[in-house]
Amino acid sequence: MKAGFDPQKYIEEQTKYILERVNNFDKLYLEFGGKLIGDKHAKRVLPGFDEDAKIKILQKLKDQAEIIICVYAGDIERNKVRGDYGITYDMEVLRLLDDFRSYDLKVNSVVITRYNKQPATNVFINKLERRNIKVYKHMTIPGYPADVDTIVSENGYGINPYIPTTKPIVVVTAPGPNSGKLATCLNQLYHEYKLGRVAGYAKFETFPVWNLPLKHPVNIAYEAATIDLKDVNMIDNFHFEKYNEVAVNYNRDLEMFPVVKRIIERITGKSVYHSPTDMGVNRVACGIIDDEVVCEASKQEIIRRYFATACDFKKGLLDEDALNRMKVIMEELKLRQEDRRCVMPARDYAAKLKETCNDNETVSVMAFEMHDGKIITGRSSSTMDCSAAAILNAIKYLAGISDEIYLLSPLILNTIRDLKEKDLNSKISRLNVNEILIALSICAVTNPTAQLAYEKLSLLKGVQGHCTTILNKNDEQILRKLGIDITCDPFYPSENLYYV
Template identity: 75%
Template sequence: MKKTGFDPQKYIEEQSKYILERVNDYDKLYLEFGGKLIGDKHAKRVLPGFDEDAKIKLLQKLKDQAEIIICVYAGDIERNKIRGDYGITYDMDVLRLIDELRGYGLEVNSVVITRYNGQPSTKLFINKLERRDIKVFTHAAIEGYPSDIENIVSDEGFAKNDYIPTTKPIVVVTAPGPGSGKLATCLNQLYHERHQGNTAGYSKFETFPVWNVPLKHPLNIAYEAATVDLKDVNMMDNFHFEKYNQVAVNYNRDLETFPVIKRIIEKITGKESVYQSPTDMGVNRVGFGIIDDEVVKDASKQEIIRRSFSTECDFKKGLIDEEILNHMKLIMEEVELKKEDRVPVAPARKYAEKIREHSEVTDMPAVIAFELPDGQIVTGRTTELMDSCSTAILNSIKVLAKISDEIHLLSPNILETIQKLKVNDLHSKMTALNANEVLIALAISAVTNPTAQLAYNKLAELQDVQAHSTVMLNKDDEQTLRKLGLDITCDPFYPSENLYYI
């Protein structure tokens, strides 16, 4: 049984109360939301018991008082920047986010295109939004931002950018990812609100690092591992300590920019800022939801290992440089972790070596090991009919349903027919059936086959299963496993010498 280290109800109550207290100081509060608004898998992994949709449920609780602005950087649209978790571009993620927010009954005020200067792909995206009756505003880059305060807070700075009309006391500013211009949008709004005679404030809602747990706590180190590509480094908030003689944790970018942000706010409002530190600016109360520190430490260490595998794979793919890879290695050494501390790693590698010993295969055999909720290890390997992801899923749900290994859930004849369609008619170069194709076949078979139905009903129990692959998975299998709720890591090896068909 999975241990719990976090109380989500206590957290939501504490967090909503604290935000409302902050709102009381202003006519309107612009609340910059960092991290993922929906589906925060990182928080769920490091804080066992955390609801991955806690932020959106928090907003739902405040929905009568809140509206949402979504920012996206024009440059990210132009270069088709991809979200690794969903495998979609940032512009498509804006559309996904709008649908999700509307599904929760939350009001989306508009989309802001930041640092816009007429980029062609961004123009098309603006057209797409406006023709679906979504309000769009554009903000140009401001010369000297964020250091040239005189220019920023002037007719040549914020005054040139659109004011976004809002009506609710809480305005949440969110985005598909970092660097989208959320802070600049908030400050731009403060400037215009001031000139309209309104008292507006700014706060930041960033879940990690957790300011009121120790700097070297695995929970905060796990955040550093998660943002290793951004080169974020956790540090003690010296501003907070000097003012209050209280230790608080923040990260380098916020600490570096705090003096400038503070001065911009003071320039806009014409009075001294109420914030004496980056921690003051934040409204995060997640640390108060921790109910078992040891459980959180263990989960955070597992997340660091998971991120280490991810970093090595990104380096193999050419997505990051060696400096980032080396930083990740230092993080692993700092917490005294090794890859094999992740339970499914050794069984997957051991089975792959066994296959290689008894065959003429020179490439690393594709094997996946699942660690089931009761601790059992189930493996799957690539065969002529199915890839390792498919076989591991079928083997696992058979174990969960207590179905004998000798019984076929899917007839080999059916699988061969599907494979012929895939290869001969659809002209696919990847002959083995992937997880998505096999799951569709299983769903169809479950209609007439009671044994297949029994196994099919166990798919939900794969939620939160830990898995490891001896080779890097293709995007289709990776996304299928994520949708099933598994946490997968991979060794940094390609399954073949092919450059495109892997």
């Protein structure tokens, strides 16, 4: 895809803008929204965007910055899962700790927010503390966020411990939204002023982009991405009233701003910000070099989000309001499911196969749109699932290998199937993507043709894929790790509830 974004210009502008904020305070608490590492959404809607841009900005500032990670105790207790990685929030905290260390960034501590002695949370705290990671517990403050008198007092922020920090920039991040980042920043602000220090608060934002139009596809794609949070983009009326300038923000920030403004004024004794947009540090728009490319990429992302929402609704993870909201977004931009090029080839092939199958038999088909526009398909069979078949067909195509040539020895495939059926007592003998890739890597050692195909796996990054049935979590994660953007129709591959 043609680049529509200049990542280097963005990194330079964003770093400069952060440093300008820091100069106004002895210490700046910088709330980071979204992902610090691997921001795939930004990369998809802004072709050319560096998915690790945030962490690279932090690396440039590493001598001046340290990190606090927040996690809400309730998310630990109910085993909330990140959809992109398929891991729980407590595991995501551990992953973040490892990643930050690998980038040589200083992690100050982990903060458990809205802590109420939850059993699973206590186990997690023990796990961290026994690995010499500092943990702080912040309690729920009665009347939060409306009762400002109580919040900014010894009975409010005063009951929560102060987290000692040594750097001028303190980055506050979390495994997901609603983890208590803002409350942690304001809690620190309260204690800093009690200690006689001048501290400030700012928010590192990527989306929505405040200086793009309200209905720009990039901003609408943000709404689609946060459909479960019910985020809605709105004109920042506070910003317009103060500066006579149109700026875009979202409903939660606008609703909370009057309270946050009063809390900051009560702590600092002065009015620092006049609008939620003032709080943000966002230079994304300056990096857009081709608006047409960015708009088209954002529309494709909205279609992908539609399929994800429809599947999550089918799984019972989202309510009907979320699905209806996604339908409205699609209609607003006059988008159709078929505008995603890999959708109809998958459906057409599945319909053709269905004609020769039993009525009760479900046919799963995967279709890939390759970088040159070629459509490659794969179907489920007794040997392997459709994802595995499509992967093998795609790398054959990339390597220029004929369809008739086997990449994998039937002896190896049968041995793996026997292992699953007879020794591991699996009710599913069909091989999945992970098993096929392991078999391919083994065959590549002695088979030059398999080796040639194996070397093409890296070229699948950025390929678009669609499946006519809902994928299991393992296949979905493997495809994501390969860099394939995958969507599914909201139908289960069988009537089974567990063995799918």
